[in-house]
C-alpha cells in the first residue's frame with residue numbers, strides 16, 4: 001500500500017496512487033497541522049473503478065443474499081474492534097469531539113447491522129391464481145454499479161447510510177468521500193478489504209467536483225446517492241437524471257426548534273443548546289432557529305444564553321470539551337461574516353462567539369457559541385444555512401405565528417417542538433413541512449431502520465437513505481406472470 005501523504009484510491013481490490021496532478025491539502029481544523037493530501041482523481045480513474053465494479057457485479061449479483069451479507073457481519077466485527085481508532089480519525093480530520101465521533105460511528109455500524117437483514121428485506125411478493133392457472137410475482141434485483149458521494153461533516157457515517165444496503169442487495173459500488181475529510185473512509189476501506197468483499201465490489205475514488213462530474217456522466221454507473229449542500233445536490237440531481245440514472249440527493253438545512261411556555265426548562269435548555277452547538281453546528285440536523293412562544297421568551301432567553309456561554313470549546317480529543325472547531329479558516333470567516341450580516345439586518349448579538357481568548361487554540365478554526373436575537377423571519381439570515389455554532393433566536397407571540405415561521409422556510413430537513421402539551425405536539429407533527437420531526441428531541445436523527453426523510457430544498461428524489469427505502473432505491477422490480485402446462489394448471 002502506498003505510504004506517502006497522498007491518499008490512495010482502492011480500485012478492483014488494489015490500493016493505487018492517483019495520477020492526478022491537482023490535490024487538496026487536508027488539515028486538522030483544531031491545529032492547522034497538515035495531515036494528508038486528497039488527489040482529485042481523473043475521469044480515467046473513475047472509469048477504471050466503474051469498469052471494475054461492472055465486472056464484479058456479474059458474479060456479486062449471482063451470489064445468494066445470505067452469502068452476500070457474510071462480509072457485512074465481518075465488517076461489523078471489524079468496525080467494533082477498531083471503533084475508537086475510527087472515531088479518533090474523524091476527530092483528527094473533522095474537529096468534532098470524541099464523544100460526537102463515537103456517536104457517528106455507532107450510527108454507521110447500526111446501518112451495517114440493519115443491512116444484514118437483506119435476505120428478508122428484499123423479499124418479493126407472490127400472488128397465486130391471479131387468473132385460472134396463472135400466478136404472478138414480483139422479485140427485486142440489484143440495479144448494477146452505484147456511486148456514493150459524501151460531504152465533510154460525517155465522514156464515517158454518511159457513506160454507511162448507503163453502502164451496506166447497496167452491497168447487500170447485490171450492487172457494486174464506487175465511493176467518493178469529501179476531499180476535506182477523506183481519511184476515515186481510507187481506514188474504513190482497509191476494513192472492507194479485510195472483511196472479504198471480492199475485488200471490484202467496493203471501490204474508493206478520492207476527488208473533488210470534477211471527479212463527481214465524471215461519476216455523474218459515467219454510462220456504467222446506474223444510481224447516485226449524494227449528500228451535501230443544496231446547490232450541489234440540485235446540480236447532482238439534474239445532471240445524473242439527465243444521464244438516465246436514479247438519484248437520491250440530500251441537501252442543506254435550516255432547522256427550526258419551537259419552545260412553548262410549558263416546556264421543561266432544564267431539559268429543553270440542555271437539548272436545544274446541544275442541538276445548536278453539537279458538532280460546532282456543522283450538522284444537517286443542527287437547530288439553527290430557536291423560536292420561543294409567548295412567555296417562554298422570558299424564561300428561556302437567559303437560560304439559553306447561560307448554557308451557550310458556558311459551553312467548553314477546545315480540541316475534540318480533550319476530556320470535557322463540548323465543542324470543537326469548524327472545518328476550516330474559510331468556513332470560520334464565512335460564519336463570522338454571516339453574524340455580521342445578521343446584525344446589519346437588525347438582529348442583536350446576545351452572545352458573540354467570534355473572539356476567542358485562548359492562545360492555545362489560536363491556530364485552529366475555532367468559534368465560540370453565538371446567539372443572534374430577534375432575527376426577522378423574512379431576513380436573509382433566517383433563510384441562510386450558516387453551518388456553524390450560531391443560534392438565531394426568535395420570539396413569536398402565538399403558536400400559530402411560530403408554525404407559520406417554521407413553514408415559511410425553503411428547507412424541510414427537521415423541525416422540533418418542546419412542550420408538555422400532547423395536543424400541541426400532535427398538531428405540530430401534522431402541520432409542519434419537514435421530513436424529520438422531534439418532540440422534546442433536538443436532533444431527530446432517524447435510526448438506521450427508518451428512512452432519513454428530508455423535504456423541500458433539503459432533498460431531491462423520492463427514496464431516502466437507510467432502511468427499506470434503501471432497499472427500494474438499490475433494487476429494480478421485476479414482475480412475472482406465469483402459466484404452466486395445461487395439466488399442471490387448473491383448467492376448468
Ligand code: NAD
Pocket residue numbers: 149150151152153154176177178179207208209210212213227228229230232233235250251252253283284385387413452454458
Ligand atoms: P458540498 O456540497 O460542498 O460537498 C459535498 C460533495 O459534493 C463533496 O464530495 C464534494 O466533493 C462534492 N462537490 C462540491 N462541489 C461540487 C460541485 N460544484 N460539483 C460537483 N460536486 C461537488 O457539502 P459539504 O460542505 O461537504 O457538506 C456540508 C453540506 O452538506 C451542508 O449543506 C449540510 O447541510 C449538508 N448535509 C446534508 C445532510 C442531509 O442529510 N440532508 C447530511 C449531512 C450534510
